[in-house]
Amino acid sequence: VFHFQAAVLRAPRETISVEQIAVDELRGDDVLVRIKASGLCHTDLEVVDGSVDVPLPAVLGHEGSGVVESLGPAASGVNIGDHVVLSWKPSCGHCFYCVRGQPILCEPTSQAATAGTLLDGSRRLLAHDGPLNHFGFVSSHAEFAVVPARSAIVVPAALPPEIGALIGCGVATGVSAVIRTGELEPDSNVAVIGCGVVGLSAIAGARLAGANVIVAVDPNSTRLALAEGLGATVLVQAGDEIPTAVRNATAGRGADLVIEAVGRSDVFSQAIEAARPGGKVVLLGKVAADARISLPWSALMGERQIRRSSYGGARPLRDFPFLAQMYLAGRLDLDSLITSRHRLDGINQAFDSVRAGTEIRAVVTH
Ligand SMILES: [Zn+2]
């Protein structure tokens, strides 16, 4: 039996308790990872605040990085001592969706994630009062995590752990939305609506891909200043009419690619209207599942290609090492995304500051 500290959420809107939990034995392809950094992604906060429903009690955290400590009997593809970024989407490779090239929709992975288990349908984490649910196979708000081998993506040891954590969710989503789902061509004009971690990563990705004009839209001037530092060439304080502002910055046509990273029904509509005829729109934000969206019909005219994506088309095995390499080569500037560091026992205060909206990304480090 192996003991370590973990942040346990027992019910929505309750204080998270940092307590000693146990893992009895590694099974199958389990990988035990010593966590070095764990980002407080907004999805965690939605669970804490009760707007997203997952099986509780659970150890949250789905944006983590660390070092492989030990391996289950069938774990392959990783070695003890490897530096890894954890993935909340460890696709199986052979289900209906995986064989059709849509691993983000992997059926067994989605079922296990919804149930709060690992891929074999069981749980590894034990609190004093019973088993704990896993969160997206990662559960990184802890000193250690037990993940399936497919969720442990090896990256260079030189990658700072905090940057590794962000690559696991927010950065992969934003950069991939531009270069994978958006298939951005050099010399294109891009508009990014919403400058949190995902939007700012999309801006960094647009610069990496050789975009010409990069319009950043956000109501907050501090975030717009960060956007400028990452490569935005036109700053638009939201509240201005977004489609008009984007058209003004793109010879009157609208952007070749619009990335929406806000998650508000009225912004979805404005994002689509900000794209040029024939342009692409990637909607990354989310609203309540039963929310209605209304659009002027003209927004759907003109051969626009509209895609909704939850991970921007990122494929962890391909993209985590790629993003790490780009960071290490100085081509993807991600340091400014980390706005505060916390100890594990300060996680409730860290979530308070995420809730207050003052963070780009708060990170728990060990
Ligand atoms: Zn996330």
Ligand SMILES: [Zn+2]
């Ligand atoms: Zn699958």
